Every structure is written in C-alpha cells, then in structure tokens.
Amino acid sequence: MAKLILFLLFICKLALSADTVYDIRGASPLLDANMTQFLDKWRFDTITPVQSGVYPNVIVNGDPARTNIALTFDDAPDENNTAHLLDILKSRHIKAAFFMIGTTMEESNATVVKRADEEGHLVLNHTFTHPHLSNLDENNITDQLDRAATRIEEITGHYPILYRPPYGSINPLVVQTVNVHGLTTVLWSLDSLDWTLKDPDAVVENVTAHIRNGDIILMHRNHVSVAALPAVIDRLSKMGYTFLRLDELLGIKAYR
Numbered sequence: 001m002a003k004l005i006l007f008l009l010f011i012c013k014l015a016l017s018a019d020t021v022y023d024i025r026g027a028s029p030l031l032d033a034n035m036t037q038f039l040d041k042w043r044f045d046t047i048t049p050v051q052s053g054v055y056p057n058v059i060v061n062g063d064p065a066r067t068n069i070a071l072t073f074d075d076a077p078d079e080n081n082t083a084h085l086l087d088i089l090k091s092r093h094i095k096a097a098f099f100m101i102g103t104t105m106e107e108s109n110a111t112v113v114k115r116a117d118e119e120g121h122l123v124l125n126h127t128f129t130h131p132h133l134s135n136l137d138e139n140n141i142t143d144q145l146d147r148a149a150t151r152i153e154e155i156t157g158h159y160p161i162l163y164r165p166p167y168g169s170i171n172p173l174v175v176q177t178v179n180v181h182g183l184t185t186v187l188w189s190l191d192s193l194d195w196t197l198k199d200p201d202a203v204v205e206n207v208t209a210h211i212r213n214g215d216i217i218l219m220h221r222n223h224v225s226v227a228a229l230p231a232v233i234d235r236l237s238k239m240g241y242t243f244l245r246l247d248e249l250l251g252i253k254a255y256r
C-alpha cells in the first residue's frame with residue numbers, strides 16, 4: 001500500500017512539473033453569457049499553443065510545486081490608484097510587478113513610476129499605446145514595445161525585457177517578433193477580473209477561491225483592486241502562500 005501511494009505521488013509530481021502551463025482561472029458572475037463564452041474561448045485559444053510548445057517563451061505561471069505566487073498590476077501609472085497600491089504593498093512588505101503603458105508615463109505620472117522602481121517593484125512593459133498587438137505588423141509590434149521600454153529606461157534606468165500584451169492579444173507573429181528581440185511574454189494564470197467585478201469583496205473571493213501554487217495574479221490599477229488588495233494579501237498569506245516578485249517567482253531577469 002505504501003509503495004502504491006509513493007508511486008501515485010511520483011506520478012502526480014511528474015504530471016505537475018515545473019514546466020506545467022496552467023489553464024487560466026478566475027470567474028465573475030457579472031459577465032453575461034456572451035462575455036463568458038468570449039473569455040473562455042480567448043483563454044483556450046491563447047493557452048493551448050503555449051501548453052503544446054507552439055508559442056515558445058510565453059509565461060503563464062510559476063512552479064506548481066511551490067507555494068510562491070506573484071502580484072502583477074496592469075495599465076499603470078495613473079495619478080491616484082498606482083500610489084495607493086504602492087502604499088498598501090509597502091505596508092505589507094511585498095514587491096510586485098507593474099506593467100506600464102508608455103503614453104501614460106508623462107510629467108506628473110513619471111514620479112510614481114520612479115517611486116515604484118525605488119521601492120523595489122518591477123516596472124515592466126505594457127506597450128506604448130495599449131493596442132491589440134495581434135492586429136499589428138512586425139515593425140509596429142517592435143515600435144510599440146521599444147518606445148515603452150525606452151520611456152521606462154529614461155525614468156528608472158532599466159530597460160525591461162518582460163512585457164505583457166494588452167488584452168493578452170498574441171499570435172504567431174507577435175511571439176516570433178518579440179522573441180527575436182529578446183523579450184519574454186508574460187501572461188497570467190489567475191485573473192482577478194477586477195474590471196468586471198465592481199465589488200472589492202467579490203475580487204477577494206474570486207482570487208482566494210481559485211489560487212494555486214505558482215500563480216501569477218492579474219490585477220489593474222483601478223479603485224476596485226486598491227480596495228481589494230489588503231484583504232487579498234492577508235487572506236492568501238494566511239492560506240500559506242508567499243508573495244515573490246515576478247522575476248524571483250520565475251527565476252528570470254526582468255531588465256536588459
């Protein structure tokens with residue numbers, strides 16, 4: 001019997017190796033049937049080529065064997081919410097990753113970009129104008145990413161090599177183009193759906209109900225995630241998860 005249990009544990013470990021690519025989780029009762037169907041289809045169509053190795057160098061999650069997880073925030077910076085997120089992260093000694101949009105990193109917002117970097121968070125690339133990269137040709141894909149990375153480098157001194165495609169919009173051309181330029185595509189494995197769940201408690205429920213080892217959690221710099229973040233951190237910590245910065249979770253370099 002003991003041998004059988006050991007054998008089954010071995011098989012489970014093989015099935016969930018460090019290379020395992022998760023399906024994306026996260027649900028919202030506020031999405032209507034059409035939107036849910038659209039989201040499920042996007043998840044399947046995007047993740048299947050990653051799982052089968054057709055899209056190389058596209059990251060969805062960290063190691064399923066460890067209780068480490070990472071927080072990521074898209075669409076920063078802005079005037080208020082980004083600063084509130086930084087305050088909460090600081091009070092709980094947690095380092096996160098911010099995927100920032102080039103055009104919003106102007107003037108007063110540059111201060112909060114610099115602050116995020118100085119407080120030990122990653123300032124990463126979310127393109128210059130937030131387009132669907134799948135609709136662009138090779139030159140425009142490169143231009144979108146290089147302009148945003150250059151802007152980040154001007155402010156922080158670091159040129160990011162991790163980027164997140166807006167709307168998770170990738171296709172073979174996007175993946176091939178970014179890989180040629182030495183960039184790594186970072187998606188997510190747990191969607192907080194903070195943009196549809198207007199209620200912070202519902203975001204906390206969604207995240208804590210679906211969390212797995214190695215999850216990369218997607219949130220945004222909106223007021224719902226600002227309100228939900230303290231409880232998300234406290235509940236997940238209580239459940240035994242450890243928050244690592246994205247590059248530490250993945251064991252890869254974030255900057256050139």
Ligand SMILES: [Zn+2]
Binds near residue numbers: 126130
């Ligand atoms: Zn975005």
